[in-house]
Amino acid sequence: MKISAxxxxxxxxxxxxxxxxxxxxxxxxxxxxxxxxxxxKAAFEKLELAVGKEAYAVLKASNVMVAVD
Amino acid sequence: MKISAxxxxxxxxxxxxxxxxxxxxxxxxxxxxxxxxxxxKAAFEKLELAVGKEAYAVLKASNVMVAVD
Amino acid sequence: MKISAxxxxxxxxxxxxxxxxxxxxxxxxxxxxxxxxxxxKAAFEKLELAVGKEAYAVLKASNVMVAVD
Amino acid sequence: MKISAxxxxxxxxxxxxxxxxxxxxxxxxxxxxxxxxxxxKAAFEKLELAVGKEAYAVLKASNVMVAVD
Amino acid sequence: MKISAxxxxxxxxxxxxxxxxxxxxxxxxxxxxxxxxxxxKAAFEKLELAVGKEAYAVLKASNVMVAVD
Amino acid sequence: MKISAxxxxxxxxxxxxxxxxxxxxxxxxxxxxxxxxxxxKAAFEKLELAVGKEAYAVLKASNVMVAVD
Known part of the structure; x- marks a missing residue:
């Protein structure tokens, strides 16, 4: 599955x-x-996540803010 | 400034x-x-962003989805 | 790919x-x-979308609000 | 009430x-x-929701992602 | 219409x-x-907004971040 | 820190x-x-929040919906 994020x-x-x-x-x-x-928790179980498993962090660009010092 | 994200x-x-x-x-x-x-664009100018400048990507954890193959 | 949404x-x-x-x-x-x-537009092209194509609408439950009359 | 979503x-x-x-x-x-x-839970009570009640699912278009196989 | 936001x-x-x-x-x-x-723009026209008109700013609490100096 | 929100x-x-x-x-x-x-709760503790403390409510404009009666 490819996603628009x-x-x-x-x-x-x-x-x-x-x-x-x-x-x-x-x-x-x-x-x-x-x-x-x-x-x-339902999503966690659906994806059968566990420490050590390969996974993707999926983010919409419009949900990423930018900050500077 | 510290932020809750x-x-x-x-x-x-x-x-x-x-x-x-x-x-x-x-x-x-x-x-x-x-x-x-x-x-x-207003935010871009407010932060005076430009290629090469140090910046932070700021994300709420609840906006980060997880995917697996 | 399975996603947590x-x-x-x-x-x-x-x-x-x-x-x-x-x-x-x-x-x-x-x-x-x-x-x-x-x-x-970049996502549109990445997914090669067009009228008639099968696609999924993907939504995080926390982004769905509820309203009543 | 009409909403921009x-x-x-x-x-x-x-x-x-x-x-x-x-x-x-x-x-x-x-x-x-x-x-x-x-x-x-506060929102649930405010709207007096219950199984069988008519309700609207309200979503901003920018929160809807698209995916394809 | 009452909304869960x-x-x-x-x-x-x-x-x-x-x-x-x-x-x-x-x-x-x-x-x-x-x-x-x-x-x-479609939402703007749907709500017939204009300067001087009464309107509500509607926000999910989970979309409000907190920051401190 | 200045932020794009x-x-x-x-x-x-x-x-x-x-x-x-x-x-x-x-x-x-x-x-x-x-x-x-x-x-x-982790963010709450990170910012050392408490009643009476000065704080900012930080919102992306794209997360603010508009409604009218």
């Missing part, structure tokens, strides 16, 4: 924190560069 | 594409890892 | 309106039920 | 799952076509 | 900037406090 | 409701005008 960053799940409703998933997209995602 | 990824602007209303900004957050952001 | 609605592209930067795509997910999406 | 899909609540903080609401917008929404 | 701020349109595809609408919700919204 | 509304935290995973924060941006934000 501009950013599809390949990486590996390096940490997972399960909540009552949601799960926080850390995806390492480059050495030391982690992207945190919050998804529902 | 979970992901604040430090990088460098490596490409800019100006549109009539928006600007697409590519931020390299690690060698070969680029995050694309679409912001308004 | 909760809503993946299968349908067919029934109309397209190209803008300078974006494209508005109408996807019919059931007889008479259309979902409008605005994506970038 | 492009997609206002009329349907009926067919399932509800209450969480500690949020509620997942399934709205059937056409026979067999369900849209899942996650809203806060 | 947590923030429905009543105000008045004080400025409008029409673009090729979008319109930027400034809504004054209190003396000197303006909220900027970007909507499609 | 169009709306950066200065105010004061007037109420906080802690959940298992998230926190709802009410920011008064003008007398009687409150903006509700839902952020993660």
């Amino acid at each position: 501009r950013n599809v960053l390949k990486g590996k799940v390096v940490a997972v924190e399960m909540g009552a409703v949601n799960a926080e998933v850390l995806i390492e997209v480059a050495p030391g560069i982690e992207v945190a995602s919050i998804i529902t | 979970r992901n604040v990824l430090k990088g460098k602007v490596v490409a800019v594409e100006m549109g009539a209303v928006n600007a697409e900004v590519l931020i390299e957050v690690a060698p070969g890892i680029e995050v694309a952001s679409i912001i308004t | 909760r809503n993946v609605l299968k349908g067919k592209v029934v109309a397209v309106e190209m803008g300078a930067v974006n494209a508005e795509v109408l996807i019919e997910v059931a007889p008479g039920i259309e979902v409008a999406s605005i994506i970038t | 492009r997609n206002v899909l009329k349907g009926k609540v067919v399932a509800v799952e209450m969480g500690a903080v949020n509620a997942e609401v399934l709205i059937e917008v056409a026979p067999g076509i369900e849209v899942a929404s996650i809203i806060t | 947590r923030n429905v701020l009543k105000g008045k349109v004080v400025a409008v900037e029409m673009g090729a595809v979008n319109a930027e609408v400034l809504i004054e919700v209190a003396p000197g406090i303006e909220v900027a919204s970007i909507i499609t | 169009r709306n950066v509304l200065k105010g004061k935290v007037v109420a906080v409701e802690m959940g298992a995973v998230n926190a709802e924060v009410l920011i008064e941006v003008a007398p009687g005008i409150e903006v509700a934000s839902i952020i993660t």
Whole structure:
């Protein structure tokens, strides 16, 4: 499946924190560069995620803000 | 200023594409890892962005989806 | 590719309106039920969209609001 | 009240799952076509939602992504 | 129509900037406090907006970030 | 830090409701005008928020919808 979201960053799940409703998933997209995602537990189970699994962080460009010091 | 968004990824602007209303900004957050952001031209000018400038890609964790092959 | 977004609605592209930067795509997910999406022209071309093509409308459940009369 | 969101899909609540903080609401917008929404419990109560009630799934077009096989 | 979005701020349109595809609408919700919204031209026409008209700025609480100095 | 988000509304935290995973924060941006934000508990702690503290409600203009009666 190809998706219109501009950013599809390949990486590996390096940490997972399960909540009552949601799960926080850390995806390492480059050495030391982690992207945190919050998804529902249902989605977590649907994708059969686990630490060590290859996964993509998917982001719409319009949801990416820019900041400067 | 500190912000509640979970992901604040430090990088460098490596490409800019100006549109009539928006600007697409590519931020390299690690060698070969680029995050694309679409912001308004007004925001682009407010931040005085340009290729080579240090910038952060800022993302709410709830806006990051996860995908697997 | 499987994605964490909760809503993946299968349908067919029934109309397209190209803008300078974006494209508005109408996807019919059931007889008479259309979902409008605005994506970038780059995404439109990446997915090789056209009227009549099968496509999915993909939505995070947290981006779906509910209203009542 | 009229709203700027492009997609206002009329349907009926067919399932509800209450969480500690949020509620997942399934709205059937056409026979067999369900849209899942996650809203806060406060919003759920404000709208007096319940299975069988008429409701609209409201989506900004810019939050609808497109995918193809 | 009542909507699940947590923030429905009543105000008045004080400025409008029409673009090729979008319109930027400034809504004054209190003396000197303006909220900027970007909507499609189609939505702008659907709501028959104009400077001086009463309007609500509608925001999901999960789309409101918090920052501190 | 300057950010591309169009709306950066200065105010004061007037109420906080802690959940298992998230926190709802009410920011008064003008007398009687409150903006509700839902952020993660981790973000709440990172920003050391508390009732009475100065804070900004930060919103992308594209996440602000407009409604009329």
